[in-house]
Amino acid sequence: MSRVLVMVGTQKGAFFCWSDEARGSWRVEGPLLKGWEVNDLQLDLRGGEPVVWAAVGHHVYGATVQHSRDLGRTWTQVENGPRYAEDAGRTLERVWTVVPGRQDEPEVLWAGVAEAGLFESRDGGESWREVPGLNEHPTRPSWSPGAGGLCAHTVLLDPADDRRMWVGISAVGVFRSDDGGETWQVKNDGLPIAAPDKDHPEVGSCVHKMVVAPDRPSRLYQQNHQGVLRSDDGGDTWERIENGLPSRFGFPIALHPADSRTLYVLPLESEEYRFFPGGRMTVYRSRDGGDSWQPLTAGLPADGYTGVLRNAMAVDGLGPCGIYFGTTGGQLFASHDEGESWQAMPGLLPRIASVTAAVLP
Amino acid sequence: MEVPVTLPSLLANCTGGERDVVVEATTLRGALDALLAAYPLLRPHVVTEAGRLREHVNLFLNDQNVRWFDDWGIDLSPGDTLTVIQAVSGG
Numbered sequence: 214m215s216r217v218l219v220m221v222g223t224q225k226g227a228f229f230c231w232s233d234e235a236r237g238s239w240r241v242e243g244p245l246l247k248g249w250e251v252n253d254l255q256l257d258l259r260g261g262e263p264v265v266w267a268a269v270g271h272h273v274y275g276a277t278v279q280h281s282r283d284l285g286r287t288w289t290q291v292e293n294g295p296r297y298a299e300d301a302g303r304t305l306e307r308v309w310t311v312v313p314g315r316q317d318e319p320e321v322l323w324a325g326v327a328e329a330g331l332f333e334s335r336d337g338g339e340s341w342r343e344v345p346g347l348n349e350h351p352t353r354p355s356w357s358p359g360a361g362g363l364c365a366h367t368v369l370l371d372p373a374d375d376r377r378m379w380v381g382i383s384a385v386g387v388f389r390s391d392d393g394g395e396t397w398q399v400k401n402d403g404l405p406i407a408a409p410d411k412d413h414p415e416v417g418s419c420v421h422k423m424v425v426a427p428d429r430p431s432r433l434y435q436q437n438h439q440g441v442l443r444s445d446d447g448g449d450t451w452e453r454i455e456n457g458l459p460s461r462f463g464f465p466i467a468l469h470p471a472d473s474r475t476l477y478v479l480p481l482e483s484e485e486y487r488f489f490p491g492g493r494m495t496v497y498r499s500r501d502g503g504d505s506w507q508p509l510t511a512g513l514p515a516d517g518y519t520g521v522l523r524n525a526m527a528v529d530g531l532g533p534c535g536i537y538f539g540t541t542g543g544q545l546f547a548s549h550d551e552g553e554s555w556q557a558m559p560g561l562l563p564r565i566a567s568v569t570a571a572v573l574p
Numbered sequence: 575m576e577v578p579v580t581l582p583s584l585l586a587n588c589t590g591g592e593r594d595v596v597v598e599a600t601t602l603r604g605a606l607d608a609l610l611a612a613y614p615l616l617r618p619h620v621v622t623e624a625g626r627l628r629e630h631v632n633l634f635l636n637d638q639n640v641r642w643f644d645d646w647g648i649d650l651s652p653g654d655t656l657t658v659i660q661a662v663s664g665g
Binding site: 248249271272273274275276277288290292294296297298299300301303304305 | 583
């Protein structure tokens with residue numbers, strides 16, 4: 214029987230939640246990486262043996278990448294991790310995400326960081342280099358940080374075209390490369406621009422989280438600071454898909470692993486308040502690619518005056534798929550029936566920054 | 575000259591689990607350089623890309639915060655100790 218692992222990154226460490234395919238009960242391990250902010254955890258199965266990559270940081274001691282080859286028991290910090298050049302005038306404030314490369318390139322990893330930039334490793338994480346085509350993009354002088362800083366938080370690889378990838382940067386927008394990361398184009402056509410820049414009015418869209426459909430890679434969805442949007446042409450153009458949502462504002466967005474028309478968002482009550490509207494914790498699901506939305510509340514609290522951060526919702530690969538999200542109040546919720554019903558998972562954790570789910574043989 | 579250095583527990587993963595290490599140095603600057611050379615995993619946690627102490631990291635020479643020293647090239651004396659410590663910041 215397969216094992217289900219939900220990896221939770223919090224402000225003060227990581228917690229690994231284990232279950233079986235039924236996902237009825239959970240065993241929680243942690244805190245792992247005790248005391249460190251864990252912004253992302255990714256399971257890498259490309260090399261055969263599982264490796265967990267962690268985007269780790271601390272408000273005093275800064276950001277690094279760590280990895281575990283024993284499913285969280287021990288961790289090793291990467292020695293030559295992402296780091297700006299001494300004379301770059303930039304600071305590595307946070308590693309937002311560590312993304313394993315494609316199946317046929319097991320030594321490749323990508324890291325999205327703040328202050329905004331993309332780093333690449335081609336030696337299994339031993340050393341990292343900047344991706345200059347993005348980090349020195351001609352629009353860079355017009356990149357301005359939002360409330361959460363200037364962060365490159367989302368890195369997506371096209372599942373069909375091994376030269377294409379996307380990066381999402383808060384308060385800047387979407388960038389796409391069609392040549393393996395050498396050159397990048399702004400892909401904000403149709404996205405709301407918060408404050409158009411006089412030199413580069415095409416940047417300034419605050420993408421909060423973005424996903425690509427594994428079975429239809431021309432289709433992207435994003436939760437933006439100013440709405441929920443869909444692209445059917447790889448990001449060339451975007452259209453709003455907010456019909457039925459109580460708010461345009463939110464952070465995470467998650468996609469069903471086998472159905473590019475089923476997706477999940479967690480609308481919050483405006484940028485000013487950032488908790489569930491009226492405290493009614495609600496997941497919204499669309500079965501038609503965002504044309505309409507259905508509220509899902511069974512098992513969720515009606516007094517949930519909390520929020521969910523951008524990396525804190527995930528789906529597993531089982532059928533029916535499981536969905537998981539963690540709140541800024543430290544609670545985890547799970548559904549193992551595609552969102553029809555929800556259960557609180559055990560534990561009251563520190564502020565939850567990330568949730569990822571994986572199925573292990 | 576051997577200079578004892580005490581580290582916060584959070585950074586012990588950078589020194590094989592040890593909070594107390596010893597470096598060979600004759601000056602303050604030399605001690606910091608020796609510490610980061612011996613334990614390179616510490617570098618991103620202690621200093622910025624430009625080589626300055628991180629904003630909320632303090633380095634104490636005995637009971638003095640070296641952040642206020644004009645000259646980090648000062649000679650060390652036998653018995654001197656260094657401590658890396660988180661600044662008291664926030665509430």
